[in-house]
Amino acid sequence: MKIGILGTGSLGTALAAHFYKLGYDVLWWGRDPELVEHINAHHRNPKHMSEFLLPYDLKATNDMSLVANAPHIISAVPTPYLRNVWGKLKEHIENPIIINTSKGIEVDTGMFAHEIFREIFPLGTFLALSGPSFAREILKGFPTAVVLVGPEKHTCQLIKDWSTPALRIYSAEDLVGVELAGAYKNVLAIASGAVAGLGLGENTRAALITRGVAELTRLGIALGAQMKTFMGLAGVGDIILTCSSKESRNYSLGWNIGRGLSVDDALSRLKGYPEGYKTSLAMKKLSHELSVETPIVDAVASVLHEGKPIRRVLADLLSRPPKKEFWGIEEN
Numbered sequence: 001m002k003i004g005i006l007g008t009g010s011l012g013t014a015l016a017a018h019f020y021k022l023g024y025d026v027l028w029w030g031r032d033p034e035l036v037e038h039i040n041a042h043h044r045n046p047k048h049m050s051e052f053l054l055p056y057d058l059k060a061t062n063d064m065s066l067v068a069n070a071p072h073i074i075s076a077v078p079t080p081y082l083r084n085v086w087g088k089l090k091e092h093i094e095n096p097i098i099i100n101t102s103k104g105i106e107v108d109t110g111m112f113a114h115e116i117f118r119e120i121f122p123l124g125t126f127l128a129l130s131g132p133s134f135a136r137e138i139l140k141g142f143p144t145a146v147v148l149v150g151p152e153k154h155t156c157q158l159i160k161d162w163s164t165p166a167l168r169i170y171s172a173e174d175l176v177g178v179e180l181a182g183a184y185k186n187v188l189a190i191a192s193g194a195v196a197g198l199g200l201g202e203n204t205r206a207a208l209i210t211r212g213v214a215e216l217t218r219l220g221i222a223l224g225a226q227m228k229t230f231m232g233l234a235g236v237g238d239i240i241l242t243c244s245s246k247e248s249r250n251y252s253l254g255w256n257i258g259r260g261l262s263v264d265d266a267l268s269r270l271k272g273y274p275e276g277y278k279t280s281l282a283m284k285k286l287s288h289e290l291s292v293e294t295p296i297v298d299a300v301a302s303v304l305h306e307g308k309p310i311r312r313v314l315a316d317l318l319s320r321p322p323k324k325e326f327w328g329i330e331e332n
Contacts, residue, residue, distance in 0.1 A: 001023075001024055001025065001071075002024065002025045002026075002027055002070040002071065003019050003024045003026055003027070003070050003071075003072055003073075003074065004027045004028075004029070004068070004069075004070030004072065004074065005019070005026060005027070005029065005074050006029050006067060006073060006075045006077050006085055006089070007029070007030065007075065007076035007085075008028070008029075008031075008032070008035055008039065008045060008047075008060060009047075009048055009077075009078070009135075009272055009273075010048040010049055010136070010272055011101055011133070011135045011138075012028070012030075012074075013048055013049060013052075013054070013135065013139070014049075014135035014136070014138040014139045015076060015101075015135075015138070016028040016054075016058060016060075017052075017054055017055060017058060017139055018138055018139075018167065020055050020057075020058045021055065022164070026058060027061065027066045027067045027069065027070050028059070028060045028061065028067075029060070029062070029063070029064055029066070029067045030060050030061075031062070033062050035047060035060075036060040036061060036062050039054065039059075039060045043056055043058070047271065047272075048135075048271060048272060049136055049139060064089055064091070064092055067089070067092075068093040068096070071097065072099060072158070073089070073096050073097065073098050073099070074098075074099045074100075074101065074129070075098050075099065075101060075102065076101045076102070077102060078102055078104065078273045079102045079103070079104030079105065079106055079183075079275060079278075079279070080104070080106065080273075080278060082100075082102060082106070082113060082116050082117075083116055083120070086098075086117065086120045086121070087120060090121065094121070094123070094124075095121060095123045095124045095125070096121060096124050096125070097124070097127070097154065098121075098125070098126055098127070099127045099129050099148070099150075100113045100114075100117070100127070100128050100129070101128075101129050102275065103130065103179075103182030103183055103185070103186055103238075103275050104186065104276075104278070104279040104282075105279050105282035105283060106282065107278045107279075107282045110282055110285060110286055110289075112176070112179045112180070113126075113128065113179060114126050114128065114175055114179060125150070125154060126150060127148060127149065127150030127151070127154060127158070128148070128150065128175060128179055128182075129146055129148050129169075130147055130149075130178050130181070130182045130233070130234040130238065131144075131146030131147050131233035131234055131237055131238055132144070132146075132233060132237040132238045132241035132242075133146050133238075133241075134241065134245070134247050134248075136247060138166075141166045142166065143165065143166055143167075143168070144166065144167050144168070145168045145170065145233055146167070146168075146169055146170070146233060147169070147170045147171070147172040147233045147234050148169050148170070148171060148172065149171070149172040149173065149174065149175050149178045150175070156171070159171055170233065172229070172232070172234065174225055174226040174229040176220075176223050176224060176225045177225030177226050177229030177234070177235075178229060180220055180225055181216060181220075181229060181235040181238065181239075182234060182238065183275070183279050183282075183283060184212075184215075184216045184219065184297075185216075185235075185238045185242050185243070186250045186274065186276030186279055187276040187279055187280045187283055187300050188208075188216075188239060188243055188276075189239075189248050189251045189276060190250045190253050190254035190274070190277070190280070190304070191254060191296055191299065191300050192205055192209060192212075192242075192243035192254060193243075193248075193250065193251035193252060193253060193255035193256075193257075193258065194254035194255065194258035194300075194303070194310060195208055195254075195258065196255050196258065197254060197255040197256060197258020197259040197260075198258040198259075198310070198311075198314070199258075205243070205244075208243075208296070209239060209240075209243050211296065212239065212243075213235070213239065214325070214326065214328075214329060215294050215295070215296050215297065216230055216235065216239075218292050218293070218294070219283075219286070219287060219290065219294065221328075221329065222291075223290070227329075249271075249272050249273070249274040249275075250274045250276040250277075252266075252269070252270060252274075253266050253270060253274045253276070253277065254300075256269055257303065257310060258310060263304055276300070280297060280300045280301040281301055281304075281305055283297050283301075284297050284298055284301040293328070295317055299313045299314075299316070299317055
């Protein structure tokens with residue numbers, strides 16, 4: 001059985017190795033010819049988790065047409081590059097079945113991944129795979145649980161075929177909620193990292209994360225998402241993970257800014273792309289269009305993109321008038 005993987009970042013690498021070990025013929029695409037050549041020659045990804053030796057027969061390729069031969073294609077490409085990569089894929093296949101793993105919003109259009117997909121592949125099949133899943137721990141074989149959302153006839157079969165003791169997959173029904181939660185948690189992780197970098201302690205971080213879940217829920221209600229989605233793996237599960245560890249690029253970005261680095265310097269220290277960086281702008285615009293108050297999103301965007309001092313932004317957040325805990329939610 002063939003499976004396609006788009007992307008040679010951390011998650012693409014982990015999933016390529018995971019499915020190879022399951023016995024799949026992995027068609028693994030990367031855009032960088034030098035990186036592909038290095039992976040094939042040395043069986044390591046020099047840019048991502050280079051300490052892991054990959055299976056000897058696992059090969060990457062620059063040939064997109066090979067990936068198009070797979071009945072299912074997992075897209076592990078950051079959101080800003082989806083349109084370009086999927087556009088190239090369309091040159092080889094009209095109606096793919098794509099399982100998307102990216103967690104963000106396209107800045108220029110405000111579109112989620114499933115909306116970008118529909119523009120490019122009107123008759124294709126889109127599924128989303130989300131949840132608390134650091135790539136490094138997938139490679140280590142640590143037990144991981146995620147959700148898969150999409151047409152039921154596809155999710156049921158894929159969950160049956162792909163679930164293992166190390167990767168447990170649950171079905172979900174709320175595509176909008178799952179994609180919103182995945183995008184939001186990256187923005188919240190930047191804020192959480194900043195709190196840690198500022199040395200403000202665990203009380204502050206716990207308060208921030210909890211208020212973040214409330215903020216996410218208000219946004220979700222406005223978009224018609226199911227509230228229960230935010231209590232599950234795609235919501236609080238992923239938030240707990242990415243808001244608590246430097247393994248998260250978004251958390252690390254915030255942590256370095258909190259320690260006093262400029263945004264540019266903090267970005268330069270990361271290996272891989274932090275989805276929350278640009279998503280903060282798109283989510284701020286979305287929340288304003290929906291007339292939903294998102295003080296945490298606004299604060300992150302103001303630090304990252306408007307040059308506002310982080311301590312001043314924090315002071316503004318803490319000086320907001322007190323409200324009921326579940327304002328904007330309890331009436332629903």
